[in-house]
Amino acid sequence: MTTRLMVGGGAGFAGDRVDAALAVAQDLATHTGPRYLVFETLAERTLALSQDPIARGEREQMMLRRLRVVLPVCLEAGIPLIGNFGSWNPEQTAEKIVSLCAELGCRIPRVAIVTGDDLLEHCSVEQILGLDLDAQPETDEQLTSANVYLGAFPIAQALDQGADLVITGRVADPALVLGPMISTFGLAETDWDALACGTLAGHLIECGAQICGGYFADPGFKDVPDLASVGFPIVEISDTFDCLIRKAAGTGGCVTERTVIEQLLYEIHDPAAYLTPDVVLDISGVSVTELGADRVRVSHARGKPRPDRLKATLCFNAGWIGEAEISYAGPNAISRARLAIDIIRARAARLDAGLPLRCDLVGVVSAFGCKAGLSDSITQLQTSLGALPGWPEDVRVRVATLAPQRERVAELLAEVEALYTTGPAGGGGVRTSIHRRITTAAAAVPRDLVSTALVFSKPLEGDRDVRISG
Amino acid sequence: MSVSLVEVPLHQVAHARAGDKGNRLNISLVAYNPELWPWLMEQVTEAVVLAGFAGRSPSGVKRYVLPQLRAMNFVIDDVLEGGVNRSLALDRHGKTLSYLLLSLTVRVPAQLLTR
Numbered sequence: 001m002t003t004r005l006m007v008g009g010g011a012g013f014a015g016d017r018v019d020a021a022l023a024v025a026q027d028l029a030t031h032t033g034p035r036y037l038v039f040e041t042l043a044e045r046t047l048a049l050s051q052d053p054i055a056r057g058e059r060e061q062m063m064l065r066r067l068r069v070v071l072p073v074c075l076e077a078g079i080p081l082i083g084n085f086g087s088w089n090p091e092q093t094a095e096k097i098v099s100l101c102a103e104l105g106c107r108i109p110r111v112a113i114v115t116g117d118d119l120l121e122h123c124s125v126e127q128i129l130g131l132d133l134d135a136q137p138e139t140d141e142q143l144t145s146a147n148v149y150l151g152a153f154p155i156a157q158a159l160d161q162g163a164d165l166v167i168t169g170r171v172a173d174p175a176l177v178l179g180p181m182i183s184t185f186g187l188a189e190t191d192w193d194a195l196a197c198g199t200l201a202g203h204l205i206e207c208g209a210q211i212c213g214g215y216f217a218d219p220g221f222k223d224v225p226d227l228a229s230v231g232f233p234i235v236e237i238s239d240t241f242d243c244l245i246r247k248a249a250g251t252g253g254c255v256t257e258r259t260v261i262e263q264l265l266y267e268i269h270d271p272a273a274y275l276t277p278d279v280v281l282d283i284s285g286v287s288v289t290e291l292g293a294d295r296v297r298v299s300h301a302r303g304k305p306r307p308d309r310l311k312a313t314l315c316f317n318a319g320w321i322g323e324a325e326i327s328y329a330g331p332n333a334i335s336r337a338r339l340a341i342d343i344i345r346a347r348a349a350r351l352d353a354g355l356p357l358r359c360d361l362v363g364v365v366s367a368f369g370c371k372a373g374l375s376d377s378i379t380q381l382q383t384s385l386g387a388l389p390g391w392p393e394d395v396r397v398r399v400a401t402l403a404p405q406r407e408r409v410a411e412l413l414a415e416v417e418a419l420y421t422t423g424p425a426g427g428g429g430v431r432t433s434i435h436r437r438i439t440t441a442a443a444a445v446p447r448d449l450v451s452t453a454l455v456f457s458k459p460l461e462g463d464r465d466v467r468i469s470g
Numbered sequence: 471m472s473v474s475l476v477e478v479p480l481h482q483v484a485h486a487r488a489g490d491k492g493n494r495l496n497i498s499l500v501a502y503n504p505e506l507w508p509w510l511m512e513q514v515t516e517a518v519v520l521a522g523f524a525g526r527s528p529s530g531v532k533r534y535v536l537p538q539l540r541a542m543n544f545v546i547d548d549v550l551e552g553g554v555n556r557s558l559a560l561d562r563h564g565k566t567l568s569y570l571l572l573s574l575t576v577r578v579p580a581q582l583l584t585r
Contacts (some may be wrong), residue, residue, distance in 0.1 A: 267489030
């Protein structure tokens, strides 16, 4: 079998390690043929959170830090970048990236923007709420965003037209990899098994290091070398529609049958029917073969015709959610912590009985710990306090609540801070945080409600904005 | 010939990863030793998992099996307090719940306790 394309995974979520993609880009740059680097950075709530200008700004800065690391290598080596970076204003995102290239002294890239995921551009709120939803919003929740998971064909078209960088909004995560595969092989919309292979490849690398030993280690049971520099994945897709998973050269972590199987089933329900916009992926007969040296082959994905309807994620503003914590340590700490919880429950019942309340007991060693760190803390405590069956009690009371109004959340959580003078003995380290609460629902969207468009930031002669039906 | 069985947490004989979508949790379970597969098939049933998660009031458990990978996939409904965007829990995704599954016990032949 011959490798037809390589796709590297540069990020598995918006908060992923910023420097990890460099090793992937450098690895890809040492090869020839079609190579791509993809970034999955759009979690379910990111679009709704992006309505807050501060959150939006932070997200944009993170995206630019990510790209700063890899743009010089990728533009030099001819490795197109694909990312679902366009959460707010993709045209503006494209401009920022172009400016960054100028600042870095790189060649100015040809940037393509895939739009059409935002249902609110074409549909009324009533129309959207009238769709088939998996969960009905509560009466005081307001719809703030509704985005369809688009498929891979618009990405492929952008690549066919020479894009160096493809910015999308909401797309199915595996589409970031399937797009390059469609472009490389020239796949048709009904090449179900091939589309399944590309979707599987995307599913395997979309969570970054999770297939390379990240989120896998369990000391003494599943040991992973050098997680501090864990590698991010590269998938090689062959002409026989096999996927070879490996990690960037010179990195930590490991790629084994076990790491691959855990990722294979990650967030899967029925293995015979993983629904995506482009194909229904069947992994029930997939084989996983360890080839050694952190290389694993995954074969025999099957495809079935794509679903009639697309999935959209709807986000709702749903008031405020808050947490407050306080610690108790040493003799009888758990009893004191439980007393604190009893007090909070009694106060909450008097203050605002309607609010939901959740109380937890958290902890191993923190309050008595020393600056030097966990192991030193445990050793020191065992030395200074004599023989202990393990370590002293050290628990943290956690109180969480939510309400449509921020003040109600704040008032209830103030009761945790008030434990400083009114609660059990020896409470300390109160922390409180209150955040906007954004709830989500999934909607099934008929394809004819969706129209996708492709726009180039730097049009060439002969370019035309392409409208693609759903 | 009788086999001597030992009762161990699943954690000794299998590994797992949890994922969430809305209020639905999935947990993969993969046997370390291929010879353990029939023992897990027999003992880690939908009913056993349903009972193991009873504290979180699941509305249903579906088990999918991939024998060629010695892997099962459990889909557990309504155990995430409404899901990541609605839950008041510390771990709103339910990511730690793979280790709740691995806390269930199984009885297996002692000689198969190799990883």
